[in-house]
Amino acid sequence: MKREMEKTYDPKKVEERTYKWWKENGWFKPEVNPDGKPYTIMMPPPNVTGQLHMGHAFDDTLQDTLIRYHRMLGEAALWMPGMDHASIATEVKVLDKIKNETGKTKQELTREEFLEEAWDWADTYRNRIREQIEKLGASCDWDRERFTMDEGCSNSVKRAFEDLYKKGLIYKGSRIINWCPDCRTALSDAEVEYEEQAGHMWHIRYPIKGEEGRYVTVATTRPETMLGDTGVAVNPNDERYQDLVGKTVILPLVGREIPVVADDYVDMTFGTGVVKMTPAHDPNDYEVGKRHNLEEINIMNEDGSLNHLAGEKYEGLDRYEARDVIVKELDELGYLDHIEDHVHNVGTCYRCGTTVETMTSEQWFVAMQELAKPALEAVKEGKTRFIPDRFTKTYNNWLENIRDWCISRQLWWGHQIPAYTCKSCGEVIVGDQPKSCPTCGSTTLIQEEDVLDTWFSSGLWPFSTLGWPAETEDLKKFYPNSALVTGYDIIFFWVARMIFMGLFEMGEVPFEDVYIHGLIRDSQGRKMSKSLGNGVDPLEVIDEFSADALRFSIITGNAAGNDIRWQEEKLTASRNFLNKLWNAARFTLMNLEETIPEIDDASLEESDKWILSRMNRVVSEVRENMDKYELGLAAQKAYDFTWNEFCDWYIELVKPRLYGEDERSKNAAQHTLNLVLTNILKMLHPVIPFITEEIYGYLPEHGEALIIESFPQTDEALDFPQEERDVNYLMDVIRAIRNIRKNLNVPNSKKASLYYKTDDREKEAILKRSHPMLMKLASVSEEMPAALPDEADLKKYTSAVAGGTEIFLALDDLVDKEKEIQRLSAEKEKLEKELVKVSKKLENPGFVQKAPEAVVNKEREKKAAFEENLKKITDRLKDL
C-alpha cells in the first residue's frame, strides 16, 4: 500500500520515533558491517557537571556526520560515547549543592559522605546528558558507553600510573606549583588562565648590612611575599651594583639577613635592576634560588592566608590583608620608596577564577621530557595528522616547551592516587592495592589521600574505553582510532596527552586524524558563556527548528578550525531546505506507483540523462569533500544540487511528461525521479539523518533503513556530456525568454510564439522537441518553434541571443522599440568588455605558450562565442 506523505513535515513526531527505531535495531553498532574495515571515533566525553551546550552540539554533529558517512561506506563504524567525571569541576559543583542544601562545608564532611553525593550527582547528569545527545541524532553505540571513573577506566588509570612510575616517569617531590586557595588544590600549568589586571609596583628599600644608611631598592608587585624573601638578585653585568654582590642585606620588618646574588635572569632595564628573591612563591625565583642555594620559605597556608613562617605578627592574615598591613608598616618605617601603577598578568584558576598562588609543595609529577619527544616525532612523521594543518604548530610549540606535569590534586572526586606507603618500613607500592608490604610483610599500608588530575584518565580514553589493559577484541580492532574531533581549546589539555599516553602504553598513536573545530560564538562574536547569559540552548533550538535544522546549520558554511557566529537566520534557512526536500519528495511520491517501472536505457530522454550526469558528478565531489573533512562543502554541494538542479529544473522539466500520454517517456521520468531522489537522500543522510530516513521509508522499493544503506558511488555509465550541453542550451533559452518577458512586463498568461535563426540543426532539434517544456517554463505558445521567416516584420519581435542562437518572440504590439534597443545595447556592452578581456589574454604570447592547452582552448572557445553573439546583437540593433 502506497502511503501518502503529510503536507508538512513534523520533526517532533519523526525524530524521537526514528531514533528509537535505529537504536533498537542495533544499527549504531560497528557489527552492522562485520566485515568492513574499522572506523573509530571516540566521543570527547562531556563533563558530568551540567547539560549539553552548543559546543557539544557542534562537536557531536561533526562526529555523527563522519560516522554515518563511514557506516554507509560499509565500514565497521564505532562511535564510542562516554562521559568524564571532571574531577575539580564536579567537586566544586557538588560542594555548592551540599552547601546550599545542608549548609555544610567541605571541612565539615567526611570523604565518604561527599563521595556518596558526588556519585548521585554523576549518575543524574549522565542520564540527562545521554538523553540530550540522543536528541541530536547521535548514532553512537550506547551499549559501549563508558565513564572515566567506571571500573574499567579506573583499572586503566592504575595500570598507567604503575607503568609510568616503574619507568621513573612519575615521581613525588617538592616543586613550585600553582595553587588555588579557593579549591585548595594544586593545579597544572594548563589549568591556569592568565588575565591582565591593573596593579601596583611597590619600590622597597632593603638596608645593606654594615653600611649604615645605604640600601638597595627592589620593585615588586607582591609586597606581602617579602616575608618569604631569602635573597636579592642583580645582573652580574650591572655596573651599578657590582660591589653589592656577595654582601648581605637586612630584610625589613623581618630582620632576616639575606645575600645579594648575581644572576643573568635579572633584567637590568626593568624596575630598579634589583629583584627580591622569594623562591617558595615565584617560579623564576625558585630557579634562581636553586642556582644559588637560597632557602625556600613557604609563608602561606592552603587557603591563601599567611602561616607561622611569615612571622607571628602576620600569621592568619589573608594574603591581601597582609599586603595592606605590610605596605603600611613599610611606609611608616621609611622603607617604602614609592608606588607606581602597573598592569600585569595574573594567573587564575580555570574553574573558579580565583587568583592562584605559586608555592612550593609536595606533589606528584609526570616527567615530560621523555614522553614529549616521541609525541612530537609521531606528528612530525605524519602518523597523526591535524586538520587543519596549522594546529600542528600549536601542538609542537606546547610540547617543545613543556614542563613536568603536576598530576596530584587535593580533592576527593577522582581517581585516588594508586600509591601505598608501608607504615612500618616506608616502602611505596604502586598500582593495585597490595594486601601486605612485599618488603616487610606489614599489612598497614596507607594510600595517598590525593586524587589525580582529571586529564590523566582522559589521556587514556582512546584505549581505556576499549578494555585496556585487557587485550580485548575491541582493542585489537579499534585501536588506533581513525579520527578525533574536538575544539582547539583543548589541544593541550587533552589531545597532546592522549598522544603521548597512547604512544607510551600502546606503542602507537591513538588516532590517525585530529579534526579541530572552532567555537560557537554569539551573534556579536563573543564567546557563549554562563556569566554573559548569551548561550543558546541546543535543546531549545531542536524544539523550535528540529535536530536536522540545527545540524545542517552547523555543518554548512563552516571550514575546519573556524569559529561559527550564531545566527538564527541560518536556522530558518536550514528549516526551509528541509521543507524543500520534503516537498520535492512529496512531488516525486505523488507521481510514482507502488513499484518503480522497469525501463531500458534507450528510453531515457535528454533531461533524464542530464540530471543523472549531474548527479553523478555531485556524488563524486561530495565523496571527495567528505574524505577530506570538507563537510561544509559536501553539504553545500548536495544542497545546491537538490534545490537548484533537481527542484528548480529537473522537476519542472519533467512535469509535461508525467502528465502526458507517452507511457515510455513517463516511465523514464519516474525511474529517474526515484533514482535521483534516492541518491539525494543518501548523500544528505549523514548531515540530516532524520528527515532523510523518514522520506526514505516512503519510497516504493526502499530497503530496510537508510542509515545502513550504501553511500552513492560514482558510475561512469552515468556520464552524459552531450546531454549536459543540450540541456544547458535549453536552460539558456528558457532563461533568455524569461528575461525578455520580465523586462517587457509580459504576464505569463500572454503566450508568445518562439522563432529562431540558426544554422545548427542540433539546436534546432532541441528547441522543437523541447516544445512542451518551453510552453510550461517559458510560456511559449502552442505553435511549434520555427525558423524566423525571411519576410517577417522585425518590429513585431523581440529577440535575444542564447547559447549561440538567436531567438525571437512574437509579441506584436507589446514590443517596445526603445526598451528593446536599451536592453540589447546593455548586453552588447557587456559582451564587448568580456571580448576585450579574452582577446587580451589570447594576444599575450606568454599565455598561449605557457598555459595548459585546455585552458587556452577554453579561452578560444569563449572568444568565438562572444564574437558570434556580439555579431548577432549588432545585426539586430541595426535592424531596429
Place this chain on the structure above:
RNA sequence: GAUUCCGUAGCUCAGCUGGUAGAGCGCUACGUUGACAUCGUAGAGGUCGUUGGUUCAAGCCCAAUCGGAAUCACCA
C-alpha cells in the same frame, strides 16, 4: 615578546592543486502555472584591507603594512 587566525556583496560566511568571484539572509520588481509562499521568476549589489613581488595568469603563493581576534610565554 613568540606564534596563529581573520579582513571577499548591506549582514553572516564559503571559495579545492593559482585559470571568467559564490551561497544564505536582506534589497528591487513581478507572480495563487496541478510538491513547496518555509515558494517561484527576473534583477541590483564586489578595485577580494593596503602596497609591492613571483607568475602567461593571484582572492589563493611570497614580503611588507594597517585593522580585528586568539593562544602561549612573560620583567620582579
